Amino acid sequence: MADVARLAGVSHQTVSRVINGQSNLRPATRLRVEEAIKQLGYRPNSAARALVTRRSATIGVIGSKSGFWGPSSIHRTVQAAGREAGYFVSSVNVPDLTRAAVADAVDHLRDQGVEGIVLIAANDEALDVARAQEAVGIPVVVVEGSLYQARWTVGVDQAAGAELATQHLLGLGHTEIVHVAGPLAWTEARARLQGWQNAMHAAGLRIAPHLEGDWTAESGYRLGGDLVRRTDVTAVFAANDQMALGLLRALWEAGRSVPGDVSVVGFDDIPEAGFLIPPLTTVRQDFAEVGHRAIEMLRAAIADGGPDGDVPDRLVQPELVVRASTAAPRRSKRKAKA
Amino acid sequence: MADVARLAGVSHQTVSRVINGQSNLRPATRLRVEEAIKQLGYRPNSAARALVTRRSATIGVIGSKSGFWGPSSIHRTVQAAGREAGYFVSSVNVPDLTRAAVADAVDHLRDQGVEGIVLIAANDEALDVARAQEAVGIPVVVVEGSLYQARWTVGVDQAAGAELATQHLLGLGHTEIVHVAGPLAWTEARARLQGWQNAMHAAGLRIAPHLEGDWTAESGYRLGGDLVRRTDVTAVFAANDQMALGLLRALWEAGRSVPGDVSVVGFDDIPEAGFLIPPLTTVRQDFAEVGHRAIEMLRAAIADGGPDGDVPDRLVQPELVVRASTAAPRRSKRKAKA
DNA sequence: CTGTTAGCGCATTCAG
DNA sequence: CTGAATGCGCTAACAG
Numbered sequence: 001m002a003d004v005a006r007l008a009g010v011s012h013q014t015v016s017r018v019i020n021g022q023s024n025l026r027p028a029t030r031l032r033v034e035e036a037i038k039q040l041g042y043r044p045n046s047a048a049r050a051l052v053t054r055r056s057a058t059i060g061v062i063g064s065k066s067g068f069w070g071p072s073s074i075h076r077t078v079q080a081a082g083r084e085a086g087y088f089v090s091s092v093n094v095p096d097l098t099r100a101a102v103a104d105a106v107d108h109l110r111d112q113g114v115e116g117i118v119l120i121a122a123n124d125e126a127l128d129v130a131r132a133q134e135a136v137g138i139p140v141v142v143v144e145g146s147l148y149q150a151r152w153t154v155g156v157d158q159a160a161g162a163e164l165a166t167q168h169l170l171g172l173g174h175t176e177i178v179h180v181a182g183p184l185a186w187t188e189a190r191a192r193l194q195g196w197q198n199a200m201h202a203a204g205l206r207i208a209p210h211l212e213g214d215w216t217a218e219s220g221y222r223l224g225g226d227l228v229r230r231t232d233v234t235a236v237f238a239a240n241d242q243m244a245l246g247l248l249r250a251l252w253e254a255g256r257s258v259p260g261d262v263s264v265v266g267f268d269d270i271p272e273a274g275f276l277i278p279p280l281t282t283v284r285q286d287f288a289e290v291g292h293r294a295i296e297m298l299r300a301a302i303a304d305g306g307p308d309g310d311v312p313d314r315l316v317q318p319e320l321v322v323r324a325s326t327a328a329p330r331r332s333k334r335k336a337k338a
Numbered sequence: 339m340a341d342v343a344r345l346a347g348v349s350h351q352t353v354s355r356v357i358n359g360q361s362n363l364r365p366a367t368r369l370r371v372e373e374a375i376k377q378l379g380y381r382p383n384s385a386a387r388a389l390v391t392r393r394s395a396t397i398g399v400i401g402s403k404s405g406f407w408g409p410s411s412i413h414r415t416v417q418a419a420g421r422e423a424g425y426f427v428s429s430v431n432v433p434d435l436t437r438a439a440v441a442d443a444v445d446h447l448r449d450q451g452v453e454g455i456v457l458i459a460a461n462d463e464a465l466d467v468a469r470a471q472e473a474v475g476i477p478v479v480v481v482e483g484s485l486y487q488a489r490w491t492v493g494v495d496q497a498a499g500a501e502l503a504t505q506h507l508l509g510l511g512h513t514e515i516v517h518v519a520g521p522l523a524w525t526e527a528r529a530r531l532q533g534w535q536n537a538m539h540a541a542g543l544r545i546a547p548h549l550e551g552d553w554t555a556e557s558g559y560r561l562g563g564d565l566v567r568r569t570d571v572t573a574v575f576a577a578n579d580q581m582a583l584g585l586l587r588a589l590w591e592a593g594r595s596v597p598g599d600v601s602v603v604g605f606d607d608i609p610e611a612g613f614l615i616p617p618l619t620t621v622r623q624d625f626a627e628v629g630h631r632a633i634e635m636l637r638a639a640i641a642d643g644g645p646d647g648d649v650p651d652r653l654v655q656p657e658l659v660v661r662a663s664t665a666a667p668r669r670s671k672r673k674a675k676a
Numbered sequence: 677c678t679g680t681t682a683g684c685g686c687a688t689t690c691a692g
Numbered sequence: 693c694t695g696a697a698t699g700c701g702c703t704a705a706c707a708g
Contacts, residue, residue: 001685011695016687024693046451048685052700056385058428058450060521061531072410076403076431083430088450090396091429092421093414112396112426113384217613242610272580275555275587277615316558339701349679354703362677386701390684 001042014052019044039078045051046088048111058088059298060109060117061194062102068318069241069270070188070285074143077291078118085295088115099125106133106140116298118143122150123185139301143294152301154293154314158188161193161283161318163239165265168281168320170203172328174235174263180223180247182239192239192267208233211242220246228254234262234329241266241273242284242322246327248276259327279323289316296332339380346374349425357382366631373455396426397636398447398455400440400464403431406553407579407608408526408623409459412481415629416456423425423633428452437463444471444478454636460488461523481632484525490639492631492652496526499621499656500533503575503603506619508541510666512573512601517548518561518585520577530577530605545574546571551581558584567591572600572667579611579620580606586663597665607646607659617661627654 005015010033017025036042036127049058059082059090063075075091082089092108094101102119104127109117116138122145130140130150144155169177179196184190193210200207212227213219220243227233228250238244244266251258258264258278266273269284293316343353348371355363356371374380388394397420401413413429420427430446432439440457444467447455454476457468460483468478468488482493507515517534520527531548538545549564551557558581564589565571576582582604589596596602596616604611607622631654 012685013687013696014694017694020687026693029693043449045389045685047385047394049687050385050700051383051389051685051702052687054700062427065418067411067414072414073405076410079429079431080403080433083446088446089427089430090426091417092427093417095418108421108426111381111384119359216705217610220615240598246613249615249617252615272555272583272610273601275559275584277587277590279587294511350701351680351703352678355678358703364677367677383701386684387703388684389686389701391705392684 001044004033004036004040004042007040008033016056039319056088056113056115057086058090058112058114059295060106060114061089061091061120062096062105062109062117063093063120065095066129066215068121070144070268070287073287074120074290074294077137077288078143078294079291080293081291082118082298085294085299087115097121097123097126099129102126102129102131103329106138107202110135110138114138116141116302118294118298120144122146122187123183124187125185127187139298141294141298141301143290144188146191152297154290154297155188156285156290156318157315158191158318159195159198160315161267161285161320162192162237162239163199164318164320165267165281165283166196166199168322168326169235169237169263169265170199170205172235172263172326174329175205176208176233177205177235177237178208178227178233180220180227180236180238180243181210181212182215184212189239196237213239215240215242217242217246217249219243221250223247224250225252228256235264235326236262237265237267239267241268241270241280244280244282244325245272245276248278248280257327261329263326263329265326273321274323276325278325281323281326282321284319284321284323286316286318339382340639342371342374342378342380345378346371358532362605370589372379393451394451395424395635396428396450396452398444398450398452399427399429399458400443400447400455401429401458402430402435403433404553408458408482408606408625410634411625412458412628415626416481417629418634419629419633420456421539421634423637425453425633435459435461435464437467440464440467444476448476452641454479456632456636458482460484460525460672461521462525463523465525477636479632479636479639482526484529490635492628492635493526493654494628494656495653496529496656497533497536498653499547499605499623499658500530500575500577501537502656502658503619503621504534504537506660506664507573507575507601507603508537508543510573510601510664512667513543513577514546514571515543515573516546516565516568516571518558518565518574518576518581519548519550519567520553520581522550527577533589534575551577553578553580555580555587557581559588560586563592566594573602573664575603575605575606576598579606579608579618582618582620582663583610583614586616586618588617596663598668601664601667603664611659612661614663616663619661619664620659622657622659624654624656 065067224247604620
């Protein structure tokens with residue numbers, strides 16, 4: 001910077017003013033300085049700036065190492081939105097979302113001086129850490145966590161999505177609809193379970209016990225092995241597409257046709273969903289929107305720290321994508337068809 | 339830090355020594371300082387440290403927004419390995435790997451003062467930028483790029499993997515093996531194409547023209563629509579699992595059985611591969627290993643800048659995973675079966 | 677083994 | 693509209 005000042009024949013701080021786009025500058029001076037900057041290929045030192053301004057212009061994102069479609073998509077969109085908003089974004093992927101691992105990630109990020117943190121794919125333990133952190137003073141926005149367990153939250157309306165899926169099945173005439181849930185320590189899994197129950201309840205139907213998987217195709221396959229024997233079940237709503245995929249395979253192996261014998265609905269709309277056998281009906285989530293809102297909220301939290309925004313803003317509405325894995329049940333048992 | 343010094347009754351400097359784990363300290367003093375640090379909840383300011391040491395302890399990772407399995411898995415493993423190595427890791431996902439976008443990402447990272455960059459999933463344009471960057475002084479390790487186009491490179495031996503896949507098909511007795519390649523602007527796609535050609539050539543077989551997809555299931559499905567008419571083709575080697583998945587669907591729709599009528603091999607071993615219909619034979623890549631080596635190499639590049647390591651170290655060997663999508667051709671046309 | 681003295685590169689007072 | 697001083701929090705020399 002001293003070099004630039006010398007070359008432009010001005011002082012230190014005039015250069016600083018140019019860089020920070022201050023207004024009180026004679027255009028000629030500014031031009032001269034800009035010229036010198038370009039000529040010398042000068043780049044401001046962000047460490048020095050951070051030291052004096054006490055602003056690192058950096059935010060942290062905590063994700064999980066596991067690489068499920070939803071969380072990792074959100075990680076990407078949050079990253080992109082953060083950068084667009086002018087931040088450097090520093091990521092850390094924890095092996096699992098245990099209290100210790102998340103706390104560790106938070107520490108790492110704090111040491112770097114991040115101004116705020118976005119925590120993705122939160123389960124209960126992770127939420128505890130988030131709450132503690134907020135108390136300590138560094139804003140944490142939780143994505144896809146429960147709205148009631150953290151102050152700053154953004155996410156898709158999971159329950160609404162699950163209701164959409166279930167209602168679709170209901171509308172087709174199904175009454176025996178089983179839910180293959182995700183791990184219930186995850187708030188997302190619980191919200192989807194809840195949505196399914198709500199819809200079943202609203203339709204006046206008996207709510208069969210749900211199954212619980214771990215988001216993987218393997219678990220869907222394994223649980224599908226059990227479901228296959230229950231011939232009363234005409235439809236399954238899986239809490240994500242991976243498990244639905246495993247289910248499809250189990251059904252296929254058992255010689256039960258989809259959607260002839262049983263309809264299957266997933267959740268997420270992974271890019272492959274439309275190319276499964278058969279193409280999967282599922283619930284699409286607008287991850288890009290989630291990413292943007294997360295950053296928006298984080299900025300607000302950093303600037304303000306005050307009361308959070310309106311609840312409606314935190315929820316992104318999902319959308320049902322109907323494909324070929326769902327149809328009316330073969331023999332329509334009429335019963336609770338209102 | 340001044341507070342800590344005061345509380346411990348020592349100087350500035352001694353505190354600094356404790357933090358940096360220097361050896362010349364009386365244990366008693368160290369203990370006293372550590373006590374004070376804990377009591378005050380003191381955390382070193384990394385900006386100040388970066389300013390004086392000229393080391394940010396930060397590295398950058400450039401990935402692509404698209405979210406394909408391979409690149410995003412590597413992104414995660416690189417992130418993890420970087421953190422284990424004591425770095426802060428800052429990510430940026432570019433919309434596409436064009437020259438402009440990558441150059442932009444590099445600039446962003448440089449502004450942050452990263453000590454080095456890992457560039458993931460490189461195509462030709464991105465490689466240009468990487469080379470330019472190396473010349474300018476900031477080390478760039480390219481993952482999955484061509485070994486000949488950049489100095490610091492780590493990756494899976496794509497060609498070897500493709501040969502593995504092709505040889506498997508060959509060993510089963512197939513002679514008409516078509517390759518559905520990835521976008522050939524990607525070095526990975528070219529290497530896999532090359533491996534297939536090598537194996538075909540070595541077997542003394544005619545090399546049919548390849549098809550070119552874009553990594554997506556959709557493209558596999560589309561290209562599969564064409565392949566379906568070519569009844570002479572008994573086996574297809576797809577350059578990734580997504581395209582193989584689309585292919586499976588196209589084949590299924592056309593009523594051609596897999597592996598009865600045609601065998602299919604993929605590449606990547608995505609977690610769902612074992613649960614497709616039928617379970618997919620594919621080539622597995624050890625992404626964690628790639629991530630570790632990338633960081634290892636980046637450290638070397640940062641420290642040294644000198645000659646690169648031995649070529650063997652840059653290549654991770656892939657592994658064939660045989661599942662149910664491959665079998666001997668129905669009518670064995672003997673011809674080049676050695 | 678420990679304290680003292682400088683200065684990293686910048687933004688922020690305050691004067692001109 | 694611009695320049696001169698001051699200090700952010702820390703580490704790197706030196707002294708002692």
